[in-house]
Amino acid sequence: MVTSFNHLQIMKNLSTVIFAALFLARGLLAHDPASDMASAATRFLESLGSKEKEKTFFPFGSDERENWHFFPGSFVKPDGRKGLSIKEMSPSQKILAQGLLGSALSHRGLLEASEVMLLEQILYEKEGRAIRDVELYHVAIFGLPDKAGTWGWRFEGHHLSLNFSFLNGRIFSVTPSFFGASPAKVSEGKHAGMRVLSAEEDKARKLVRSLNSPQRKMAILSEKPPREILSGQDNVVDRKSFFPPQGLPITKMNPRQRGWLEEVIHAYSAKHRSEVIEQVAGRKPLLHPEQTFFVWSGSVQDGEPHYYRIQTPDFLFEYANTQNSVNHVHAVWRDFKGDFGRDLLAEHYRNDHPTQSGWVSMFDGKSLKGWKANENQESFWVKDGCIVTNAPGRCHLFYETEKPFRNFEFKAQIMTLPHSNAGVYFHTSFQDEGWPKVGFECQVNNTYHDPKKTASLYGVVDCLDAPAKDDEWFELYIKVDGKRVITKVNDKTIVDWTQPSDWKKGESFERILNEGTFALQGHDPGSTVLFRNLLVKRLP
Numbered sequence: 001m002v003t004s005f006n007h008l009q010i011m012k013n014l015s016t017v018i019f020a021a022l023f024l025a026r027g028l029l030a031h032d033p034a035s036d037m038a039s040a041a042t043r044f045l046e047s048l049g050s051k052e053k054e055k056t057f058f059p060f061g062s063d064e065r066e067n068w069h070f071f072p073g074s075f076v077k078p079d080g081r082k083g084l085s086i087k088e089m090s091p092s093q094k095i096l097a098q099g100l101l102g103s104a105l106s107h108r109g110l111l112e113a114s115e116v117m118l119l120e121q122i123l124y125e126k127e128g129r130a131i132r133d134v135e136l137y138h139v140a141i142f143g144l145p146d147k148a149g150t151w152g153w154r155f156e157g158h159h160l161s162l163n164f165s166f167l168n169g170r171i172f173s174v175t176p177s178f179f180g181a182s183p184a185k186v187s188e189g190k191h192a193g194m195r196v197l198s199a200e201e202d203k204a205r206k207l208v209r210s211l212n213s214p215q216r217k218m219a220i221l222s223e224k225p226p227r228e229i230l231s232g233q234d235n236v237v238d239r240k241s242f243f244p245p246q247g248l249p250i251t252k253m254n255p256r257q258r259g260w261l262e263e264v265i266h267a268y269s270a271k272h273r274s275e276v277i278e279q280v281a282g283r284k285p286l287l288h289p290e291q292t293f294f295v296w297s298g299s300v301q302d303g304e305p306h307y308y309r310i311q312t313p314d315f316l317f318e319y320a321n322t323q324n325s326v327n328h329v330h331a332v333w334r335d336f337k338g339d340f341g342r343d344l345l346a347e348h349y350r351n352d353h354p355t356q357s358g359w360v361s362m363f364d365g366k367s368l369k370g371w372k373a374n375e376n377q378e379s380f381w382v383k384d385g386c387i388v389t390n391a392p393g394r395c396h397l398f399y400e401t402e403k404p405f406r407n408f409e410f411k412a413q414i415m416t417l418p419h420s421n422a423g424v425y426f427h428t429s430f431q432d433e434g435w436p437k438v439g440f441e442c443q444v445n446n447t448y449h450d451p452k453k454t455a456s457l458y459g460v461v462d463c464l465d466a467p468a469k470d471d472e473w474f475e476l477y478i479k480v481d482g483k484r485v486i487t488k489v490n491d492k493t494i495v496d497w498t499q500p501s502d503w504k505k506g507e508s509f510e511r512i513l514n515e516g517t518f519a520l521q522g523h524d525p526g527s528t529v530l531f532r533n534l535l536v537k538r539l540p
Helices: 006-030 033-045 052-055 091-104 106-128 197-210 213-219 257-268 275-284 339-351
Strands: 137-143 151-157 160-167 170-173 177-181 220-223 293-298 304-312 316-322 329-335 371-373 380-383 386-390 395-400 408-416 420-428 442-446 474-481 484-489 492-498 515-522 528-538
Touching: 033 052, 033 091, 033 137, 033 151, 033 160, 033 177, 033 275, 052 137, 091 106, 091 151, 091 160, 106 160, 106 177, 151 380, 151 420, 160 339, 170 275, 170 339, 197 293, 197 304, 197 329, 213 220, 213 293, 257 275, 257 304, 257 316, 257 329, 293 408, 329 339, 339 371, 386 515, 408 420, 420 474, 442 474, 515 528
Parallel strands: 220 293
Antiparallel strands: 137 151, 151 160, 160 170, 160 177, 177 329, 293 304, 304 316, 316 329, 371 395, 380 386, 386 528, 395 515, 408 474, 408 528, 420 442, 420 515, 474 484, 484 492
């Protein structure tokens, strides 16, 4: 067969690019995937010429960000798939693009993505149609990549759509996440027997076959499966198709079946780096302990048309294999409210508008305006939208306010480097030197030798197990309401303490609820800690 391009050579080149990118991405990875992706996306953008950048870059608010598809590009109306295709990239740009992909996906996910693309080559060899060009996968970037910013990116082509969105440098959405396979099982040629996305099918079939008769009556809705995943390619999942939930609830499963259900979900989520999934699942559980439902339609026998879904109040994992003689898989992970980060964008908008929510920003992201350091003032500086402390000696940075805070809510995003110690003081007041005598310290320490860990109310309620990790952003929350103090890390309550009526302030440190301001601590020369997105809301 004579063609305008050599697909075999392209696949060889692509394989080289993918594995080179895998080593490139893993070699550069830190522990914060959002920072890794921002760095990889920046390197890719910097490699582009003006015309290439025009194809690749879109404003974060562009409608194109939610214009996702899993069809071949020629089926995407009205103008085809947006972004810069692999076909249009130079060899070095291809490596950088795959490096971006490698910064988000696990080893398994990167391998499966490459196998999905390989299937296009197999179909091309069989059909000879240009739409099967293995290089028709596109990269699009939305907003400027920034380790502390709001932006997103997409890698997309036939049977592959990966969408990542960030708010203030934190991963807040990895959905829609779509993988497809046609053929699902290669029947001939040098790749005969290869099954892409086999785990999604095999693990779910193992679960449904384990069900007893009453369980099957609840789980199997129909002997005839729907032709396609019900969520389709809609930007927003139509909740009417999924609520109220149907199927077998997790509460009706035995422990082994619950384990197999978790394995099915893992087949979808494990395509991403574990650090990515930890951040996503830290907000909303992938498997709800009471409100997870399993639905199956079609035959439970191998080679017969089938469909299934798993849904929680937040997430949908959906699968269909009914087309092309049961050899064409569509598998997708969706977030009912949070695809493309809609839920957290809405929350961010509320928090960023004090007239609506009462939250006020304490830090402009550019300077230490509104803050005052005492001794060793060079211990605090601003970099990349963060307040950074690495104290040559002890130092505290006090928030300047005309009206002291009594009842309040406070939250900030914090990252500790290994073996670092810091703290957030409240109900305190400025002093020229020394450890603040007045007020309470909310500890910031994940691996420093002091046994009192992050979110401890230092010297009052001590948490001995670190609720966060070094080299990863976490959100610290403090609330004071009357005599009650609550601290949280990533929405998990760490301390809930009420000051006793006979509580007395100490001789060395006056830890008693009253009123005052806030202070950030620079503890010692070996401690480096970053603070950003500091917000406070006064309470009655």
